[in-house]
Amino acid sequence: MNQNRFCDHRLETKQLTLAYDGVPVVRNLNLGIPTGKITVLVGANGCGKSTLLRGLARLLKPKGGMVYLDGKAIFQLSGKTVAKKLGMLPQSPIAPEGLTVRDLVAMGRYPYQSWLQQWSSEDEQKVKEALDITTMTELADRPLDNLSGGQRQKAWIAMVLAQDTDILLLDEPTTFLDLAHQVDLLDLLYELHQQQGKTIVMILHDLNLACRYGDYLVAIQQGKVYATGTPERVMTEEMVREVFGLECRIVADPVADTPMCIPMGCKVKSDILRH
Amino acid sequence: MTKQWLIIRPKVLPISFHCDRRVPRVLSILTLITIVAMVISVGYGEYYISPLDVIKTLLGLQTTNTDYYFVINILRLPRTLVAFLVGVGLAIAGTITQGITRNPLAAPDIIGVNAGAALAAVTLIILLPNTPVSLLPFAAFTGALTVALLIYFLAWREGSSPVRLILVGIGFSLIANALTNLMITFGEINTVSQALVWLTGSVYGRSWSQVLALIPWIVIFGAIALILARELNTLNLGDEVARGLGSPVEWQRGLLLLTSVALAGSSVATAGTVGFVSLMAPHLGRQLVGASHEGLLPVAAMMGGMLVVGADLLGRVMFAPLELPCGIITAAIGAPYFVYLLIKNRQP
Numbered sequence: 001m002n003q004n005r006f007c008d009h010r011l012e013t014k015q016l017t018l019a020y021d022g023v024p025v026v027r028n029l030n031l032g033i034p035t036g037k038i039t040v041l042v043g044a045n046g047c048g049k050s051t052l053l054r055g056l057a058r059l060l061k062p063k064g065g066m067v068y069l070d071g072k073a074i075f076q077l078s079g080k081t082v083a084k085k086l087g088m089l090p091q092s093p094i095a096p097e098g099l100t101v102r103d104l105v106a107m108g109r110y111p112y113q114s115w116l117q118q119w120s121s122e123d124e125q126k127v128k129e130a131l132d133i134t135t136m137t138e139l140a141d142r143p144l145d146n147l148s149g150g151q152r153q154k155a156w157i158a159m160v161l162a163q164d165t166d167i168l169l170l171d172e173p174t175t176f177l178d179l180a181h182q183v184d185l186l187d188l189l190y191e192l193h194q195q196q197g198k199t200i201v202m203i204l205h206d207l208n209l210a211c212r213y214g215d216y217l218v219a220i221q222q223g224k225v226y227a228t229g230t231p232e233r234v235m236t237e238e239m240v241r242e243v244f245g246l247e248c249r250i251v252a253d254p255v256a257d258t259p260m261c262i263p264m265g266c267k268v269k270s271d272i273l274r275h
Numbered sequence: 276m277t278k279q280w281l282i283i284r285p286k287v288l289p290i291s292f293h294c295d296r297r298v299p300r301v302l303s304i305l306t307l308i309t310i311v312a313m314v315i316s317v318g319y320g321e322y323y324i325s326p327l328d329v330i331k332t333l334l335g336l337q338t339t340n341t342d343y344y345f346v347i348n349i350l351r352l353p354r355t356l357v358a359f360l361v362g363v364g365l366a367i368a369g370t371i372t373q374g375i376t377r378n379p380l381a382a383p384d385i386i387g388v389n390a391g392a393a394l395a396a397v398t399l400i401i402l403l404p405n406t407p408v409s410l411l412p413f414a415a416f417t418g419a420l421t422v423a424l425l426i427y428f429l430a431w432r433e434g435s436s437p438v439r440l441i442l443v444g445i446g447f448s449l450i451a452n453a454l455t456n457l458m459i460t461f462g463e464i465n466t467v468s469q470a471l472v473w474l475t476g477s478v479y480g481r482s483w484s485q486v487l488a489l490i491p492w493i494v495i496f497g498a499i500a501l502i503l504a505r506e507l508n509t510l511n512l513g514d515e516v517a518r519g520l521g522s523p524v525e526w527q528r529g530l531l532l533l534t535s536v537a538l539a540g541s542s543v544a545t546a547g548t549v550g551f552v553s554l555m556a557p558h559l560g561r562q563l564v565g566a567s568h569e570g571l572l573p574v575a576a577m578m579g580g581m582l583v584v585g586a587d588l589l590g591r592v593m594f595a596p597l598e599l600p601c602g603i604i605t606a607a608i609g610a611p612y613f614v615y616l617l618i619k620n621r622q623p
Contacts, residue, residue, distance in 0.1 A: 054515075057518075057519055058518070059515060059518050059519065078521070079518065079521035079522065079523055080521035081521070082521060083519065083520050083521030084521075087519065088515070088516075088519035089516075089519070090513070090515040090516060090519070093512065093513055093515070093516050094377075094513060095512065096374075096377060096511045096512070096566050097379060097561070097566065098561050098562075098565055098566040099511075099565070099566040099567070100279075100565060100566075102279060102280075103508075103565065103566065103567045104512075106293075107508055107509060107512065107520065108520070110505065110509055110520040110521065110522065111520060111521040113505065115502060115505075116289060116290045116291075117289065117290065117291050118290075118291055118292045118293065118505065118569070119282055119283075119284065119291040119292055119293035120284070120291050121284070123291075124282070140279075141279050160519075163520065
């Protein structure tokens with residue numbers, strides 16, 4: 001077991017059960033999110049990854065068990081208290097028409113503001129930093145609807161960064177982006193993790209990128225944790241078969257040496273038979 | 276950073292604020308146009324009074340003619356003030372509805388909130404003809420709230436599509452209008468004629484009692500709207516993001532909905548259904564100062580005031596001596612605008 005590398009958990013779940021309309025999606029789940037690492041949740045469509053992420057972000061009330069943030073039950077903390085420690089970006093959020101990047105990023109400061117203090121020097125500084133690190137400063141006065149998908153996603157990331165939290169929860173931050181922009185965005189997240197020691201939890205569908213960028217992988221199967229650990233430990237042919245129902249080969253990524261999943265599929269099988 | 280935003284952050288006080296740099300200029304221009312329109316409006320009529328004399332009289336200075344005081348302060352000023360206040364109320368109500376539903380087409384007049392207010396007010400006028408005008412806003416508020424809640428539970432939760440919300444709203448609007456017509460058909464003739472003048476959306480013959488009944492609603496709920504501008508910003512990003520930022524979404528939305536309904540209801544109670552103002556004003560405001568509500572709310576409010584004052588003046592000038600109710604003018608401008616927005620927001 002390599003568990004002691006990941007012993008520090010600021011965010012964890014105990015016997016967590018989450019349900020939609022009475023139907024449990026996540027069942028009795030125990031999971032610790034390693035602090036200061038990049039954790040990637042992987043699993044088939046509808047396995048409960050997004051639900052789990054929403055539960056971790058205090059967006060969904062548990063049916064049973066609890067999520068703990070710094071040892072406290074997350075639902076006993078106020079919304080703003082949680083929002084200063086943990087930032088959450090849902091899957092493909094939509095900004096209102098005409099909203100500029102700067103307007104959006106400024107809203108990340110909401111948990112720090114009050115009616116009298118709507119725009120402190122600190123707010124201004126944090127927004128500037130968030131725009132700089134995401135290289136969005138030059139586009140700051142453009143409306144979001146005029147930006148490309150990759151730029152728009154960076155603007156949203158900048159908003160969560162302005163929130164100035166140690167923990168970031170991101171639901172498929174790379175959806176709808178082409179491969180180049182996916183890598184670009186993940187590089188940005190990696191940089192944040194390296195420079196600021198942020199804890200990042202994200203859902204990714206691309207298993208190879210998950211292995212490349214994740215320190216820690218959580219494979220989820222029907223609302224339960226199937227396996228956790230380093231990509232080398234989790235990404236096995238057996239896991240992909242059990243969790244995704246897909247036959248594959250795992251080889252070493254020729255660039256990064258992390259595990260790489262090569263799917264089999266029917267086409268290859270029939271080609272093999274023919275030769 | 277300081278280029279696009281106006282930042283107020285005095286060193287001595289623990290307060291800070293920011294809004295779009297264009298806000299002060301746009302707001303002053305709109306205010307100026309509104310004041311000019313009001314002065315012309317007050318002077319215009321069968322008994323013409325020059326703008327200079329209007330200003331003198333309003334400021335309490337001596338004028339050549341002693342009739343001016345009576346004509347201006349008693350007869351004409353309340354009408355124009357009502358037009359302004361109603362415009363402000365409707366515009367803020369529309370800005371809030373569009374913000375919390377994240378639907379550019381949602382305005383209290385489109386989704387039937389105003390029709391509900393009108394139904395309740397007409398019912399009160401016809402069943403209890405001797406009710407004081409100050410009670411009308413309360414009745415309208417109840418009617419508006421009923422429709423708003425029905426829409427909320429039938430078409431809004433679970434993230435229904437923007438067009439569905441509009442369709443259900445138009446349905447409610449039609450039902451409420453049908454019931455209003457029913458009340459009018461069976462009502463007693465004198466009270467019905469009173470209700471009819473009012474229903475077309477008109478500020479004709481409004482007196483100080485109406486101004487005084489409306490002012491507290493607009494001032495109190497307008498102030499609440501401004502206080503909640505930041506909450507409106509976060510809600511406008513969607514529930515998930517707003518919650519992620521730590522906003523108590525249900526509370527804020529409920530409070531904003533109530534504010535919007537109160538503004539729309541009290542406005543309708545005073546001037547009937549002056550259509551499309553709550554739809555247009557926020558859109559025009561957004562074009563001028565962007566989508567952040569700290570600046571948008573006051574700009575949209577002034578825009579609404581200007582629209583209704585302007586529509587009232589136009590309605591009197593166009594076919595003089597005939598008078599068109601301002602509700603017809605706003606509808607003539609607003610309906611094509613609504614169709615334009617509908618096409619622009621069409622979803623596959």
